[in-house]
Amino acid sequence: MKGFAMLGIGKTGWIEKPRPACGPLDAVIRPIAVSPCTSDVHTVWEGALGERENMILGHEACGIVDEVGSLVRDFKPGDRVIVSAITPDWGDINAQRGYPMHSTGMLAGWKFSNFKDGVFAEYFHVNEADANLALLPDDMDPCTGVMICDMMPTGFHAAELADIQYGDDAVVIGIGPVGLMAVAGCALRGAARIICVGTRPKCRKAASIYGATDFVSYKEGDIADRILDMTSGKGVDKVCIAGGTADTFAQAVRMLKPGGIIGSVNYLGSGDCVKIPRVEWGCGMSHKTIRCGLMPGGRLRSEKLAALVRAGRVDPGLMITHRYHGFEHMEEALLAMRDKAPELIKPVVCID
Numbered sequence: 001m002k003g004f005a006m007l008g009i010g011k012t013g014w015i016e017k018p019r020p021a022c023g024p025l026d027a028v029i030r031p032i033a034v035s036p037c038t039s040d041v042h043t044v045w046e047g048a049l050g051e052r053e054n055m056i057l058g059h060e061a062c063g064i065v066d067e068v069g070s071l072v073r074d075f076k077p078g079d080r081v082i083v084s085a086i087t088p089d090w091g092d093i094n095a096q097r098g099y100p101m102h103s104t105g106m107l108a109g110w111k112f113s114n115f116k117d118g119v120f121a122e123y124f125h126v127n128e129a130d131a132n133l134a135l136l137p138d139d140m141d142p143c144t145g146v147m148i149c150d151m152m153p154t155g156f157h158a159a160e161l162a163d164i165q166y167g168d169d170a171v172v173i174g175i176g177p178v179g180l181m182a183v184a185g186c187a188l189r190g191a192a193r194i195i196c197v198g199t200r201p202k203c204r205k206a207a208s209i210y211g212a213t214d215f216v217s218y219k220e221g222d223i224a225d226r227i228l229d230m231t232s233g234k235g236v237d238k239v240c241i242a243g244g245t246a247d248t249f250a251q252a253v254r255m256l257k258p259g260g261i262i263g264s265v266n267y268l269g270s271g272d273c274v275k276i277p278r279v280e281w282g283c284g285m286s287h288k289t290i291r292c293g294l295m296p297g298g299r300l301r302s303e304k305l306a307a308l309v310r311a312g313r314v315d316p317g318l319m320i321t322h323r324y325h326g327f328e329h330m331e332e333a334l335l336a337m338r339d340k341a342p343e344l345i346k347p348v349v350c351i352d
Ligand code: NDP
Pocket: 037, 038, 039, 042, 150, 154, 173, 174, 175, 176, 177, 178, 179, 180, 197, 198, 199, 200, 203, 218, 242, 243, 244, 245, 248, 264, 265, 266, 267, 268, 293, 294, 295, 340
């Protein structure tokens, strides 16, 4: 079969590989809609995971089940499914501790385009199909379904990590597709004010629809100073981070009230250390909390998010700005995600 791969750091192209084998608990899926992620960009062009040779890229896909193992109960060939970007080993002890994303090791629930071939291929393998697939609702467009693989669960995880409560003043740093879903998550959890950091007009417009109340540009001075000004020097209750760099944490700590919480899902593609400013950290006694995480993944989360979409509470499909038809456009879609033109939020490739 054909797959679109990372050939090495900074290099991509089509390669041939054998169709994956299906274990007794597993499934083999034929994708019908896939989307490149900023994480693919960090992986290929920043070498964030280190060297990877001939690894098929991609971790966001809806597809049709082609084969299931003998022990799979709830899925059969022909089913249309949403495949979670994170596919944990649910029996692992870290999953039992409440951290499925770290099952079998740090970040090891993130298998596609990390520890094994990803979804930009004619076929791909899913471990523990009953626990990691969800049925795509009959009335849901697969392109909208693709937003439930990673963007929605990750953005919502930022709002969960920040423990957004009714009436909170929140900041969302970064309003690409992940940050936009963090905005929607903050709004659904009851935040009062949602100040968004990001500049692309298309993203700002979408953020307003999802619940943003104010905007700040990181290109026009220090965002912590700006947000302290906007809150009469008090700062905010919660900060979600879905963009920026290792230095963004220092700004987030500065803009937080004592006892505030930072929820970050940002993937730090470069830099060795994260610095925390000592004084704004209360000389170590501020009760400010930093929580960072890979999203949990799995079937239940996909089903719940699909239910929210079907109930009309949030429409992640609004983020799809570029639709390509046919696998031959895979490279174009990935480069669009890398180059982030002003009118881009999220590209999707439909495989008809
Ligand atoms: P985008 O690149 O589309 O968006 C990034 C956002 O950050 C934009 O709004 C951008 O503003 C803003 N930004 C850029 N530089 C700065 C800065 N210096 N300070 C503040 N804001 C800045 O990214 P995505 O939404 O696709 O992804 C966000 C992050 O989430 C990525 O690192 C991605 O790898 C990670 N991720 C994490 C996952 C997890 O499970 N934890 C899963 C999936 C993704 P502008 O409008 O100017 O472009």
